[in-house]
Amino acid sequence: xxxxxxxxxxxxxxxxGFQRQPHKRTVEGVLFSKxxxxxxxxxxxxxxxxxxxxDAGVHALGxxxxxxxxxxxxxxxxxxxxxxxxxxxxxxxxxxxxxxxxHARYDVSGKRYLxxxxxxxxxxxxxxxxxxxxxxxxxxxKVQTALDDLIGEHDFTSFVASGSEAKSNIRTIYQAxxxxxxxxxxxxxxxxxxxxxxxxxxIMVGVAIEIGSGTRPVHDVLRxxxxxxxxxxRRTMAASxxxxxxxxxxxDDPKHPTKLPKRQR
Amino acid sequence: xxxxxxxxxxxxxxxxGFQRQPHKRTVEGVLFSKxxxxxxxxxxxxxxxxxxxxDAGVHALGxxxxxxxxxxxxxxxxxxxxxxxxxxxxxxxxxxxxxxxxHARYDVSGKRYLxxxxxxxxxxxxxxxxxxxxxxxxxxxKVQTALDDLIGEHDFTSFVASGSEAKSNIRTIYQAxxxxxxxxxxxxxxxxxxxxxxxxxxIMVGVAIEIGSGTRPVHDVLRxxxxxxxxxxRRTMAASxxxxxxxxxxxDDPKHPTKLPKRQR
Numbered sequence: 222x223x224x225x226x227x228x229x230x231x232x233x234x235x236x237x238g239f240q241r242q243p244h245k246r247t248v249e250g251v252l253f254s255k256x257x258x259x260x261x262x263x264x265x266x267x268x269x270x271x272x273x274x275x276d277a278g279v280h281a282l283g284x285x286x287x288x289x290x291x292x293x294x295x296x297x298x299x300x301x302x303x304x305x306x307x308x309x310x311x312x313x314x315x316x317x318x319x320x321x322x323x324h325a326r327y328d329v330s331g332k333r334y335l336x337x338x339x340x341x342x343x344x345x346x347x348x349x350x351x352x353x354x355x356x357x358x359x360x361x362x363k364v365q366t367a368l369d370d371l372i373g374e375h376d377f378t379s380f381v382a383s384g385s386e387a388k389s390n391i392r393t394i395y396q397a398x399x400x401x402x403x404x405x406x407x408x409x410x411x412x413x414x415x416x417x418x419x420x421x422x423x424i425m426v427g428v429a430i431e432i433g434s435g436t437r438p439v440h441d442v443l444r445x446x447x448x449x450x451x452x453x454x455r456r457t458m459a460a461s462x463x464x465x466x467x468x469x470x471x472x473d474d475p476k477h478p479t480k481l482p483k484r485q486r
Numbered sequence: 487x488x489x490x491x492x493x494x495x496x497x498x499x500x501x502x503g504f505q506r507q508p509h510k511r512t513v514e515g516v517l518f519s520k521x522x523x524x525x526x527x528x529x530x531x532x533x534x535x536x537x538x539x540x541d542a543g544v545h546a547l548g549x550x551x552x553x554x555x556x557x558x559x560x561x562x563x564x565x566x567x568x569x570x571x572x573x574x575x576x577x578x579x580x581x582x583x584x585x586x587x588x589h590a591r592y593d594v595s596g597k598r599y600l601x602x603x604x605x606x607x608x609x610x611x612x613x614x615x616x617x618x619x620x621x622x623x624x625x626x627x628k629v630q631t632a633l634d635d636l637i638g639e640h641d642f643t644s645f646v647a648s649g650s651e652a653k654s655n656i657r658t659i660y661q662a663x664x665x666x667x668x669x670x671x672x673x674x675x676x677x678x679x680x681x682x683x684x685x686x687x688x689i690m691v692g693v694a695i696e697i698g699s700g701t702r703p704v705h706d707v708l709r710x711x712x713x714x715x716x717x718x719x720r721r722t723m724a725a726s727x728x729x730x731x732x733x734x735x736x737x738d739d740p741k742h743p744t745k746l747p748k749r750q751r
Contacts, residue, residue, distance in 0.1 A: 232611040280612070304608040312611045343569040346497040346577045347545070351612065 222289040225299055226323060228315040233280040233460070234350040235310055240274050248275070248311070252286065255306045260291055267291075270325045272468040273332070276420070278460030280351070282335070283314065285468040287325040323470075330480045331395070331415050331469035334422045337462045338408040338430065340401075352407065353426070353462030357434050359408075361401060364433035368397035368410070370442035371425055378449035380428070382420035382457065392416050395477055399429070411466070416481045420457050427456030487554040490564055491588060493580040498545040498725070499615040500575055505539045513540070513576070517551065520571045525556055532556075535590045537597070537733040541685070543725030545616070547600070548579065550733040552590040588735075595745045596660065596680050596734035601691045602727045603673040605666075617672065618691070618727030622699050624673075626666060629698035633662035633675070635707035636690055643714040645693070647685035647722065657681050660742055664694070676731070681746045685722050692721030 229248075237245040241253060252269045260267055271286040294302065300316040307313065339345055339352035374393040381390055394414040401408055410426055428445065431437045438444075445453055472478055494513075502510040506518060517534045525532055536551040559567065565581040572578065604610055604617040639658040646655055659679040666673055675691055693710065696702045703709075710718055737743055 230611055232614070309609055309614045310611045312608055343577055344574055346495055346575045347616070349497070349574045 222291060222321075223293050224287055224289050224319050224321050224323060225296075226285065226287045226317045226319045226325065227303065227313055229281060229284045229286065230312045230314055231281050231284065232310040232350075233275060233278050236277065238275060238277045238279070239271055239284070248281075248284070249286075251308060251311065252288075255303075256288055256290070259302060259306060263291055272325050272329050275465055276460050276463075278350075279463045279465065280461075281465040283467045284465050285325050285470075287319065287323060289321075325468075328470045328480065329416070329468055330471045331413060331474060331477055332417060332465065333411065333413045333467040333469070334417065335464040335466045336410045336412075336422060336426045336458065337464070338410070338426070338458075339462075340406045340408060345406075350461050353459040355408065355430055355434075359430060359433035360435070361399060361408075361433065363435070363439055364399045364408070364410070364429050366439055367429040367432040367442050368399055370440060371397050371412075371429075375446050376449060377418055377421055377446075379445035379451060379454050380421050380424045381418040381451060382424065383451060385419035387418055390418060392418065392421070392481070397425075399433075415477065423458040423460070423463060424454050424456070426458045426462075428454050430458075431456065487556060487586075488558050489552060489554050489584050489586050489588060490561075491550065491552045491582045491584045491590065492564075492568065492578055494546060494549045494551065495577045495579055496546050496549065497575040497615075498540060498543050501542065503540060503542040503544070504536055504549070513546075513549070514551075516573060516576065517553075520568075521553055521555075524567060524571060528556055537590050537594050540730055541725050541728075543615075544728045544730065546730040548732045549730055550590050550735075552584065552588060554586075590733075593735045593745065594681070594733055595736045596678060596739060596742055597682060597730065598676065598678045598732040598734070599682065599687045600729040600731045601675045601677075601687060601723065602729070603675070603691070603695065603723075604727075605671045605673060610671075615726050618724040620673065620695055620699075624695060624698035625700070626664060626673075626698065628700070628704055629664045629673070629675070629694050631704055632694040632697040632707050633664055635705060636662050636677075636694075640711050641714060642683055642686055642711075644710040644716060644719055645686050645689045646683040646716060647689065648716060650684035652683055655683060657683065657686070657746070662690075664698075680742065680744075688723040688725070688728060689719050689721070691723045691727075693719050695723075696721065 231248055237247050239248045241247050241249040249269055257266050267288050269286050269288050296316045303313040337352040338355045339348050342356050344354050372394050376391050378390040392414055396413040399410045432441055496513055502512050504513045506512050506514040514534055522531050532553050534551050534553050561581045568578040602617040603620045604613050607621050609619050637659050641656050643655040657679055661678040664675045
């Protein structure tokens with residue numbers, strides 16, 4: 222068997238999220254059926270291991286998965302084969318042959334997410350599936366203050382959706398920054414951390430933009446860390462604005478080389 | 487009755503073109519039903535007059551239509567009312583109250599179209615509905631030479647799809663230019679003329695890119711003008727790359743103020 226690490230972009234609009242589910246079109250489900258088809262449907266079937274899930278409607282600019290293939294294709298051939306067989310809302314960006322020690326999920330050391338908020342009075346028809354929407358005035362400095370408060374190791378219990386199966390809600394955010402793209406009329410917010418809980422990014426963006434718009438106190442993040450109450454950060458921003466931008470593996474980033482301790486996953 | 491001129495953007499992906507048709511979701515059909523709903527379904531019904539049709543999958547950055555409304559709303563109120571009632575793949579950009587002499591179709595003096603060609607080896611999943619695709623090498627100068635040959639008043643019989651109902655195939659192209667957006671990895675081609683025939687832009691883009699890629703002689707446009715044969719320009723580029731960018735009305739552009747002569751429409 223030969224192990225392949227694949228970097229994948231997808232438009233999440235028409236997928237019911239990443240994880241395979243019966244009778245639903247999911248990213249993992251499509252990858253599973255197409256890769257097994259390429260390998261002539263072996264028994265047992267080839268399993269696809271993603272770096273983690275994304276929700277329905279969430280996009281990926283650089284999701285990563287691995288699988289073991291029975292035939293020895295070079296990287297370029299596998300790249301072309303996958304892009305030829307996969308549907309048009311997916312694109313393989315990179316294929317690497319890796320050792321059997323590499324695991325797309327267990328070896329993750331960090332993830333980078335981007336959130337795009339369209340700022341028009343009404344939604345731009347070309348962006349309706351690719352951005353969230355915020356039509357109220359806000360102070361970019363206050364948004365950044367909220368993000369600065371989120372940086373570091375914290376218990377993110379107030380920022381996780383019910384339904385999370387994580388053992389611990391402690392995560393570390395390395396970077397969090399906000400900027401405005403005037404030409405696109407968008408607020409962009411990017412997070413880099415060692416791992417994110419269920420809906421955490423969408424909830425953090427909701428809190429940050431509410432702080433920026435003045436409907437929450439400037440340092441409300443610090444209060445939310447203390448009270449550990451899921452019901453206080455009510456706004457979960459739309460899935461359509463969220464992009465999994467990059468998955469880091471052990472050693473990829475010398476500044477943040479190690480993965481989340483096992484007890485926290 | 488009060489006449490409104492409306493500038494409209496739409497994502498053409500989920501529309502069966504502009505023109506109203508039974509049992510199909512069309513731009514005109516949606517406008518017709520929503521505007522009549524706003525006016526409490528008067529009899530006779532309010533008619534929507536577009537500047538012209540766009541095909542299934544073709545987008546608009548600045549389509550124009552007019553209609554007569556029984557109630558006297560100011561421009562800002564009509565703008566908000568329309569954007570609140572129309573679906574998310576449409577956005578009203580501008581509302582103007584105009585005299586009853588204005589006609590969105592009969593007074594057109596010119597149209598500007600944009601074509602976007604994605605140049606990646608495989609289609610970008612985020613652009614699949616918003617660009618055409620060209621993965622072969624080409625010479626931008628040759629593309630521009632082809633466009634230069636298209637400029638002026640010509641008989642475009644070789645560049646019209648069968649099914650056109652135009653009385654004459656003579657049209658004038660004022661401007662035609664091609665450029666590459668390296669950041670987006672796209673070839674962009676823009677046309678401005680006094681009117682365009684059925685599928686004319688998509689066929690012209692096909693001929694221009696074939697000339698650019700060397701599969702047609704550099705001045706093949708001149709031969710196509712002469713032979714007046716619809717079967718020679720075979721490639722009609724995908725609807726997904728085409729945008730109606732701007733509609734000009736008599737007087738809007740001092741350089742090209744007049745409309746297409748009636749005998750040519």
